[in-house]
Amino acid sequence: MRIALGIEYDGSGFSGWETQARGRTVQNVVEIALAEIATSPIQTVCAGRTDSGVHAYGQVVHFDTSAERPETAWVLGTNTRLPGDVSIKWAKAVPDSFHARYSAVSRCYHYWIKEGYSRSALSRDRATFIPGVLNIQQMATASKSLVGEYDFSAFRSSRCQSRTPWRTIHSIDVFRYGEMVKIKVVANAFLQHMVRNLVGSLVEVGKGRKSPCWLKETLLSKDRRCAGPTMAPNGLYLVEVTYPTDFQIPRLSDSGFL
Numbered sequence: 001m002r003i004a005l006g007i008e009y010d011g012s013g014f015s016g017w018e019t020q021a022r023g024r025t026v027q028n029v030v031e032i033a034l035a036e037i038a039t040s041p042i043q044t045v046c047a048g049r050t051d052s053g054v055h056a057y058g059q060v061v062h063f064d065t066s067a068e069r070p071e072t073a074w075v076l077g078t079n080t081r082l083p084g085d086v087s088i089k090w091a092k093a094v095p096d097s098f099h100a101r102y103s104a105v106s107r108c109y110h111y112w113i114k115e116g117y118s119r120s121a122l123s124r125d126r127a128t129f130i131p132g133v134l135n136i137q138q139m140a141t142a143s144k145s146l147v148g149e150y151d152f153s154a155f156r157s158s159r160c161q162s163r164t165p166w167r168t169i170h171s172i173d174v175f176r177y178g179e180m181v182k183i184k185v186v187a188n189a190f191l192q193h194m195v196r197n198l199v200g201s202l203v204e205v206g207k208g209r210k211s212p213c214w215l216k217e218t219l220l221s222k223d224r225r226c227a228g229p230t231m232a233p234n235g236l237y238l239v240e241v242t243y244p245t246d247f248q249i250p251r252l253s254d255s256g257f258l
Helices: 026-038 071-079 136-146 194-206 212-221
Strands: 002-009 044-046 055-064 086-094 106-116 128-131 148-151 166-177 180-187 236-242
Touching (some): 002 026, 026 044, 026 055, 071 086, 106 194, 136 166, 136 194, 136 212, 166 194, 194 212
Parallel strands (some): 055 236, 106 128
Antiparallel strands (some): 002 055, 002 086, 044 055, 106 180, 106 236, 166 180
């Protein structure tokens, strides 16, 4: 039997999603909790491996098990065994053809920035502080040049293991809520650090250091050295993963979030 889960976590206290030799990881604590419910070892596959300090509203995973449990047990039972910074939001039996990573058709990330002249003590692990005020109109104009299918080598980590740098960005939007700026990026998939590198370049435009047309030039250069800095992980959130409707995977609007 294959089960899919929706997971929310605060990445501040984790060394990323993926289990590793050292460090506390989301995958490790989730699999330990699930194993207690299944009374057997569980191995999960996630939609997107988030880095250290990155958060998730809508991570999706799947796992195979011979244990027959009601969906409420996978949610409520597992949550009683999880630390407070991780929560199972929903569980659903899915066909064996479902794959949390390879069945996904798009992924949505949000990046939150706290701007102004005073850093926030409360949002220090939830948003990245940028002194001053960003020109979000210029950022929005620049971002449009990134929409489409391109070689995103200029925004790719040197440690990225993807076989191809080609990705398709469906949309980028920039919003302001008081002193908070949100950058929303939707794509079919992402390269390692791609969102953080894109945001770092957009911030250069927002600060007036670069013109909007510079971003397109950077994209076409395919050279990471031409782009802006990698933004800190604390402002990044994996918000939603979408799948073909046949799988009937819950959407955020269906689960009551946002």
